[in-house]
Amino acid sequence: MMFFSTRIKKPCSIGYPPKYLPTIQTDLLVIGAGLAGLTVALKVAENRKVIVLAKRELTEAATAWAQGGIVGVLDEKDSYESHVADTLEAGAGLVSEATARYITENSQQAIQWLVDQDVEFTQDPEGPLGLHLTREGGHTHRRIAHAADATGKVIHTALLEKAKAHPNIQLLENWVAIDLITTHNLKDNLNKDYQKSVRKDRCYGVYALNIVRDEVLAITGNDVVVSTGGVGQVYRYTSNPATSTGDGIAMAYRAGCRVGNMEFIQFHPTCLYHPKERSFLITEALRGEGAHLKLPNGYRFMTDHDERLELAPRDIVARSIDYEIKKHGIDYVLLDGTHLGVDFLKKHFPTIYARCLAVGIDITKQGIPVVPAAHYTCGGVITDLHGQTDLPHLYSAGEATYTGLHGANRLASNSLLECVVTGTAAADKILEQDIMPIPEVHPWDDSQFEGDDEQELIALNWDELRSLMWNYVGIVRTTKRLERALHRIELLKQEVQNYFPNFRVNRDLIELRNLIVCAELIVRSALERKESRGLHYCLDYPQTFAMSDPTIITPKR
Ligand SMILES: Cc1cc2nc3c(=O)[nH]c(=O)nc-3n(C[C@H](O)[C@H](O)[C@H](O)COP(=O)(O)OP(=O)(O)OC[C@H]3O[C@@H](n4cnc5c(N)ncnc54)[C@H](O)[C@@H]3O)c2cc1C
Incomplete structure (x- = not known):
């Protein structure tokens, strides 16, 4: 059924006369x-x-x-x-x-x-x-x-x-x-x-x-x-x-x-967590360049999940983040690239820098709150x-x-x-x-509205x-x-x-x-x-x- x-x-x-069927x-x-x-x-x-x-x-x-x-x-x-x-x-x-x-x-x-x-x-x-x-x-x-x-x-x-x-x-x-x-x-x-x-x-x-x-x-x-x-x-x-x-x-x-x-459903590991920005991806290149995934207390948790750490395949990183979020009852983890340096971050990730700054996150000074996000059906x-x-x-x-x-x-x-x-x-x-x-064809009926x-x-x-x-x-x-x-x-x-x-x-x-x-x-x-x-x-x-x-x-x- x-x-x-x-x-x-x-x-x-x-609003059309009854005899006129509104069909294109x-x-x-x-x-x-x-x-x-x-x-x-x-x-x-x-x-x-x-x-x-x-x-x-x-x-x-x-x-x-x-x-x-x-x-x-x-x-x-x-x-x-x-x-x-x-x-x-x-x-x-x-x-x-x-x-x-x-x-x-x-x-x-x-x-x-x-x-x-x-x-x-x-x-x-x-x-x-x-x-x-x-x-x-x-x-x-x-x-x-x-x-x-x-x-x-x-x-x-x-x-x-x-x-x-x-x-x-x-x-x-x-x-x-x-x-x-x-x-x-x-x-x-x-x-x-x-x-x-x-x-x-x-x-x-x-x-x-x-x-x-x-x-x-x-x-x-x-x-x-x-x-x-x-x-x-x-x-x-x-x-x-x-x-x-x-x-x-x-x-x-x-x-x-x-x-x-x-x-x-394919999940991307890192999407910005922010009430105003629910669909902004943080590119894998940031992890590729050496940014670390951390709990809010600063612990680099990928050491517990995979020897490739942040560079493990997408599904493993996404699953690890999901595990930590559920285990600690937290809303997000942090993707921290502050050690990469202000100039490097601004030069290589200008879009992410600007977009995060617009919602009050300075990625040169603090970790980026991230969650995995549904990406592809x-x-x-x-x-x-x-x-x-x-x-x-x-x-x-x-x-x-x-x-x-x-x-x-x-x-x-x-x-x-x-x-x-x-x-x-x-x-x-x-x-x-x-x-x-x-x-x-029958026109659409909204008579019970x-x-x-x-x-x-x-x-x-x-x-x-x-x-x-x-x-x-x-x-x-x-x-x-x-x-x-x-x-x-x-x-x-x-x-x-x-x-x-x-x-x-x-x-x-x-x-x-x-x-x-x-x-x-x-x-x-x-x-x-x-x-x-x-x-x-x-x-x-x-x-x-x-x-x-x-x-x-x-x-x-
Ligand atoms: C952030 C991001 C990055 C990606 N990067 C890549 C990449 O690098 N390489 C790659 O191969 N793929 C990538 N993908 C996936 C790829 O972009 C999509 O799979 C692909 O573009 C889908 O195209 P589409 O024409 O099927 O649908 P879409 O491009 O989503 O178009 C759907 C259209 O349907 C219309 N529509 C929906 N519902 C209705 C309705 N009820 N009535 C009328 N119109 C409707 C919408 O208005 C829209 O015009 C990425 C996806 C995302 C989100």
Whole structure:
């Protein structure tokens, strides 16, 4: 049974004359304007009309926050085999080798396409394609194309410019997709011949809230792409932007699509702990340059956890910090680089210095309060290599998906590459489809709307959900904690289910509803895995089986 049903009883009261159906039509509807969505849009727009939705400003997306770079197997000393081997190693036995091979074999084409879109990567006249390649943890070769330390922003800005200038692309910001439109939402007076031809359920579009006009419209398209990013916001601390609330994963799941590997959430070890700055990453380079992790009493606790100390792999450092925070009942630990010297810190870490100073922390004089933060969602909507989901005419690409590339842990800089390669493949597949007339759909129904007095409740539920996910479903898990979390999530789900039909939808409510779906998927997936593997660490099942399968959750309908 689906978690929520779309309300389709009466025409919606949004100020249109009753006979006029407030529906926008296009050939391709892309939900999400990050790297994945923009790739599909730009490729398909060569032949078709495309609408792209972004739920906040167009510039807000995880893509714009990516720092390190994007994998490109370009160097003659490098090889596809080597990149596949590194991806398999990082993914701890759960990577689909066929997917990893497909992605790597298309990496050169992907980077070349970005260069053709005027993305200004850092240059090296002697490098392959004239690019400077850097190396990151887990990679055995230099294969990371980058634009200094702001790769995502440079890529995103270039692609947005191209999309804005494209005559076939309409970019709509501050539009929040609520629910996918499927056969279930078609009007009763369907053309009977067409009805006969619709044997299977399929996707026709989406109901979306226009934040500025505060109204919900149906937007229909021959094909729909969910490229809404990950779900980092389900945790109290996250490196992700406010847009990462798992909307696409939840929408696709509600519409009948399977999701995979949701228990594998990658945590970054060091995010600034401050009430006003919940999403600011403190780069690993600071530890690389010799900063120490300490308890508030000054004790350098990594000596108790790993002989590599602060330079142990990301998951070990994150787990150690989590352990110390829970053991001592403290809110954060300190990342202390004061011994590196004022000039060194200001010269090598100018952004961190300025950002911390802005909230009253002088990193040349004191340790930086840090906590681990949810960073990357390895699981998501199950797709094939062309981005096709279980629902015909619904595609998905980017961090919202599960393609099998990341397995139980993501290799650095593979995610941006996945966005371009699967986005391109989805576009190719979409262009193969004939365009069919879209039947009339029911407008959104807000007839049961009663009042706006529940806003405070929504905020409280947000906080409760993020805290319980942080405390019970974080880096180190136990069956008991997961079960408790599930119980509380079910109560929250019930509460939201009760007031969703009576409450005029707004962004907070839509996101809360989706966060709850994703939280449930994460917990249920974690409970299904009776071992510890990659990013999923459970004290009750510390062993890793010799072989394992991805965790797949199928919606009940
Ligand atoms: C701090 C940070 C650093 C990173 N560094 C790297 C790196 O160096 N290399 C690397 O490969 N990866 C990196 N990543 C991961 C990478 O940035 C993301 O995985 C990738 O950008 C995701 O792209 P996307 O297109 O799938 O989603 P996003 O870029 O997150 O875009 C999502 C889009 O969907 C829209 N959206 C969401 N919900 C709705 C809705 N309901 N209705 C309408 N629109 C909606 C949003 O508005 C946004 O436009 C980093 C991530 C972070 C947070």
